[in-house]
Amino acid sequence: MTEPAVRVVDLRKIHGAGGVTVPALDGVTLDFPPGTFTAIMGPSGSGKSTLAQCAAGLDRPTSGDVTIDGVLLNALNETELTLFRRERIGFVFQAFNLLPSLTAEQNVTLPLRLAGLRPVPATARAALATVGLADRVGHRPSELSGGQQQRVAIARALVTAPAIVFADEPTGALDSNSGREVLSLLRSLVDDHHQTVIMVTHDPVAAARADRVVFLSDGRVAGEEAGVTPEWIARRVAGWDGAR
Numbered sequence: 001m002t003e004p005a006v007r008v009v010d011l012r013k014i015h016g017a018g019g020v021t022v023p024a025l026d027g028v029t030l031d032f033p034p035g036t037f038t039a040i041m042g043p044s045g046s047g048k049s050t051l052a053q054c055a056a057g058l059d060r061p062t063s064g065d066v067t068i069d070g071v072l073l074n075a076l077n078e079t080e081l082t083l084f085r086r087e088r089i090g091f092v093f094q095a096f097n098l099l100p101s102l103t104a105e106q107n108v109t110l111p112l113r114l115a116g117l118r119p120v121p122a123t124a125r126a127a128l129a130t131v132g133l134a135d136r137v138g139h140r141p142s143e144l145s146g147g148q149q150q151r152v153a154i155a156r157a158l159v160t161a162p163a164i165v166f167a168d169e170p171t172g173a174l175d176s177n178s179g180r181e182v183l184s185l186l187r188s189l190v191d192d193h194h195q196t197v198i199m200v201t202h203d204p205v206a207a208a209r210a211d212r213v214v215f216l217s218d219g220r221v222a223g224e225e226a227g228v229t230p231e232w233i234a235r236r237v238a239g240w241d242g243a244r
Helices: 048-055 078-088 104-114 121-130 146-158 176-191 230-236
Strands: 006-017 020-032 037-041 063-068 089-093 164-168 196-200 212-217 220-226
Touching: 006 048, 020 048, 020 063, 020 220, 037 048, 037 176, 048 063, 048 164, 048 196, 078 089, 089 146, 104 121, 104 146, 121 146, 146 164, 146 176, 164 176, 176 196
Parallel strands: 037 196, 037 212, 089 164, 164 196
Antiparallel strands: 006 020, 006 063, 212 220
């Protein structure tokens, strides 16, 4: 039996201290198989972004286990966890988080430089070619559209050949056409490159591009579905506050 790319077991995250605490995650257990695309949805305060941050090693859970590619993150100290994230995990966020003074190529190689490695120009250019920006290597963010900037951010996430790509609202700041391009790119990472993508989104159209949709409510798993349409998802989340 194939081991999951990501496994979270009885994950709990409590914010606050003393007499005022808020449970952001309340016993979440999920497997994310390798080479699959999972969307995570839920209303405001459901814990979806907290789940992604804990599963990606960006935040420590209060209790529970997170295993990525066979490595138990709980067992890593902060230095080890930082190195693991740099080498094995890719991140794409709603805010592109590109440095304005750097070219697309330089932004893509930034994770390698932070890891103390000497970037090979061909590696960055190959990552940019993967996202359809082979002709934009020398452009700075201000010279790129929002969709192109997000694609640079995806190329940056791919440059270390990560086992997992986490995307938190990757189309939230984009127009519909650019959003479709980014979703097609994330879909191709799974279909053509056999990577594992976990995406937080509020958008039924975006979620429908995934292999399955996991719904959270009050920090717990409220269900999951596979092979559903945007219309089905829209009806499922109709009572939520914008599904955020």
